[in-house]
Amino acid sequence: MNQAVEKKRISVEKPWMKYYSEDVRDLPRPETTAYRYMTEANADRLNEVAINYYGRKITHGALKNNIDAAADAFAAAGVKEGDIISFLSVATPETIYCIYALNKLGATANTIDPRMDIESIRRAVAESESKIFVVMDVVYEKISPIASELNQELIIAVSASQSLPLIKRIAMKLKVRTSLPYSKKLVSYNTFIKNGKGTSAVEAPYSGDAVFSIPYTGGTTGFAKGVMITNDGINSTAFNFVHAGLDYEKGDTFLDIIPVFTSYGMCCGMHMPLTLGLVLIPIPKFDLSQYGKLYKTFKPNHSVSTPAFYESLMHSKELKNMDLSFIKLLGSGGDTMNLGLEKKLNEFMKAHGMRYPITQGYGLSEASAAVTFGINNVCKTGSVGIPSLSITAGVFDEETGEELTYNEIGEICIAGSSLMKGYYKRKEETENVLRRHEADGKIWLHTGDLGYIDEDGFLFIIGRIKRMITRFDGHKVFPVSIESLVARHKEVKNCSAVGVADMERTQGHYPVVFVEFIEDIDDRNDLCKKIFKECHALLEERGRPVAVVPIDKIPLTGSGKNDFRTLEKENEHFDYKAWNAFLNI
Numbered sequence: 001m002n003q004a005v006e007k008k009r010i011s012v013e014k015p016w017m018k019y020y021s022e023d024v025r026d027l028p029r030p031e032t033t034a035y036r037y038m039t040e041a042n043a044d045r046l047n048e049v050a051i052n053y054y055g056r057k058i059t060h061g062a063l064k065n066n067i068d069a070a071a072d073a074f075a076a077a078g079v080k081e082g083d084i085i086s087f088l089s090v091a092t093p094e095t096i097y098c099i100y101a102l103n104k105l106g107a108t109a110n111t112i113d114p115r116m117d118i119e120s121i122r123r124a125v126a127e128s129e130s131k132i133f134v135v136m137d138v139v140y141e142k143i144s145p146i147a148s149e150l151n152q153e154l155i156i157a158v159s160a161s162q163s164l165p166l167i168k169r170i171a172m173k174l175k176v177r178t179s180l181p182y183s184k185k186l187v188s189y190n191t192f193i194k195n196g197k198g199t200s201a202v203e204a205p206y207s208g209d210a211v212f213s214i215p216y217t218g219g220t221t222g223f224a225k226g227v228m229i230t231n232d233g234i235n236s237t238a239f240n241f242v243h244a245g246l247d248y249e250k251g252d253t254f255l256d257i258i259p260v261f262t263s264y265g266m267c268c269g270m271h272m273p274l275t276l277g278l279v280l281i282p283i284p285k286f287d288l289s290q291y292g293k294l295y296k297t298f299k300p301n302h303s304v305s306t307p308a309f310y311e312s313l314m315h316s317k318e319l320k321n322m323d324l325s326f327i328k329l330l331g332s333g334g335d336t337m338n339l340g341l342e343k344k345l346n347e348f349m350k351a352h353g354m355r356y357p358i359t360q361g362y363g364l365s366e367a368s369a370a371v372t373f374g375i376n377n378v379c380k381t382g383s384v385g386i387p388s389l390s391i392t393a394g395v396f397d398e399e400t401g402e403e404l405t406y407n408e409i410g411e412i413c414i415a416g417s418s419l420m421k422g423y424y425k426r427k428e429e430t431e432n433v434l435r436r437h438e439a440d441g442k443i444w445l446h447t448g449d450l451g452y453i454d455e456d457g458f459l460f461i462i463g464r465i466k467r468m469i470t471r472f473d474g475h476k477v478f479p480v481s482i483e484s485l486v487a488r489h490k491e492v493k494n495c496s497a498v499g500v501a502d503m504e505r506t507q508g509h510y511p512v513v514f515v516e517f518i519e520d521i522d523d524r525n526d527l528c529k530k531i532f533k534e535c536h537a538l539l540e541e542r543g544r545p546v547a548v549v550p551i552d553k554i555p556l557t558g559s560g561k562n563d564f565r566t567l568e569k570e571n572e573h574f575d576y577k578a579w580n581a582f583l584n585i
Helices: 015-019 034-041 060-076 093-105 118-128 137-150 166-175 189-194 231-242 263-276 288-298 307-314 339-351 427-433 479-486 524-538 564-570 576-582
Strands: 049-053 056-059 084-088 108-111 132-136 154-158 186-188 211-213 253-256 279-282 302-305 329-332 359-362 391-396 410-416 434-436 443-453 459-464 492-501 509-517 547-550
Touching (some): 034 060, 034 231, 049 060, 056 060, 060 093, 060 189, 084 093, 093 263, 118 137, 132 137, 154 189, 186 189, 211 231, 253 288, 263 279, 263 302, 288 307, 307 329, 307 339, 307 492, 339 479, 391 443, 479 492, 479 509, 492 564, 547 576
Parallel strands (some): 084 108, 084 132, 154 186, 253 279, 253 302, 302 329
Antiparallel strands (some): 410 443, 434 443, 443 459, 492 509
16 A cells, blocks of 8 residues: 655755754854843953944944943933834944944834835834934934924934044035034934933843844835844844854954845844954945945955845946955845856856855845855855754745645745744734744744755745746746846846736736846847847746846845836836837847
8 A cells, every 4th residue: 555755844854954063053042132142242352343434443342332321321311121212324333332222221223214205204103102213314304394293202313424533524524514403302412422421221131032123124015014123033143143154253344235224234234243243344325336446445354235236346347357355255135146147246256366156145024134044165056045053944835834845846934033023013914924833833934935945955046926927827937037047148237027917918927027238238139139039049938038128227126126016017018019029029
């Protein structure tokens, strides 16, 4: 009698653990606040540099003293454990001090993207019920029309120039002039700190699910949702990097271009490098056109960025003939990197002296930013790496909920200590993504991403479930397959395949790939024609794009991802037949 062969459960076997040394596999996870984990990791390095802010060197001792002074000032202002303080700020040293100071008190930083529209800012502040607002002086004017409605007892104005070296501070003040109506309610950061003199903040006891910060998701499915990142969540992310076996030394430099108000920037751009003992180089306002200049100026040993940003970096004039052997590790996340771009980037970096390939990672705001990553040479082409120490990954059938086995495509689900507490005041939406599985009793985060895990434990992302392009016949096309082929061309700087309405039927969509070419291309239309023919020769029939179209610039989201939703919206009824007739295809 034949018996069904039970499928191997990846989440139980955890094949990725073979890449971690035996002495770290069962290490206890940190049970302390994020403030304590970061400061105690550097307690013996108080005279060494923690932050390099455009040439201003801030030691670990000064960092802790400034955090403690901010905690005293918040305590003097009445902040207590469980309170929420709103931020409309970027990665200045003062912002970093304030975020950790609140964690010391057991309070939460509600980090709002300054680029949000005024109504979204109003909603985020109102829902948090915060009574104190930390605001960049240059964006105060944006909220001034609704300042009275926000009902804040205190507004603290911080400046990007405050911690700059003297000459740069003077130059910036001359360039960016701000004149705020300071009062008892609206105070400068210096006045805020001065008001805390004589107060000694009481440090809150450790609570694993105490909320460290509330960054916001992109809001692509409605209003932006606040993600509650906990002490355990953000510490797990740092712990995973500390014990992964990465090639780094304390004192190495880390270039941080990811906004601190995002989960990625908060967890991987601030807390992780500081806890590792790296010298943090924060860039408050990132200008993509200056990316190469940042590498030329600071020569960072480490950084994390998005595929689109690395693509631009590769084409920067500064890196053209530059020796990049100072780079130890570059991590890519925030978006899927197609195979064509991965190949071009690694060839470029290797030719310029970088020792390891760019390692891809995968993460979500809901999992404290980092879920999987490559480790030095532990990587595979096309993969986003292996699960981190605090993570259990699995792939599940979307309909039955059954766990799939190796190389079977399904929804990627995540369990472990880095998961969010939930969406702030969004119980129904929380329950939709954080689900308890009957098979093992664990809480799993349903990511909405499709992929598979191979026998070595490497995760491969196929695409978003909601990004799949569904044809009239029900066949599903994954954009990354098209993008990987198109991006191989050296003339292609960036590309994005999106679905456009079927011109012959009332339902269904076809893929159209929009291509941003490098500069100095004489005839983009000829290249589009060439790429179109190649796609039809190499891709399976139902997965081919119906058109290849040049575009001056692929739109990007605020965090540097290709904004495919904007492309879809702007081109939903694109006339691909007329375009192909114009190209004489």
